[in-house]
Amino acid sequence: MSRQVALLRGVNVGGRNQVGMPALRELLEGLGFEDVKTHLQSGNVVYSSGKAPDRAAKEIEQALAKELGVKVPVLVRTKTELAAIAKADPLGKVASDPALYLVTFLSGKPEAKKIKEVDPEKYEPDVFKHVGQEIYVWCPNGVRNTKLTYSFWEKLLGVTATARNWRTVTKLLELADG
Structure with missing residues (x-):
């Protein structure tokens, strides 16, 4: 397991792509991510995962679209990065x-x-x-x-x-x- 940071682009900006942080944390926990924390309302999530960052980004993007109807790019960096x-x-x-x-x-x-x-x-x-x-x-x-x-x-x-x-x-x- 490594600590990772997901950066969602364009959420909660100008009334578009509305994502509540509790819903976002719940979504990531549902994907198997652990110790999920959000920062601000602009799509910053810190979590632990055994998944490769690119795979985690794709899974988060797909789940956001499917579960919350929000289609936004997601970039992930490890804590080390x-x-x-x-x-x-x-x-x-x-x-x-x-x-x-x-x-x-x-x-x-x-x-x-x-x-x-x-x-x-x-x-x-x-x-x-x-x-x-x-x-x-x-x-x-x-x-x-x-x-x-x-x-x-x-x-x-x-x-x-x-x-x-x-x-x-x-x-x-x-x-x-x-």
């Missing part, structure tokens, strides 16, 4: 507000060539850094004002993506540590 993501913190020296510092989680490792084609100057004052399967984005003028959104990266890289601010990332790691 999330710890490495937090440890990397490549923009930590410039990111002074955790609410404006995003981690964009990708469903697969992107082609470095496509990321290198993005001209950083075009997006200033926002700054980004790619590490592994994540892209870190510092948005000093606010998350709502950045053009470096999860959908930007998703279209550019041809992967599924979702983002969480630094405060949420560190809280999820804390919950995973139990």
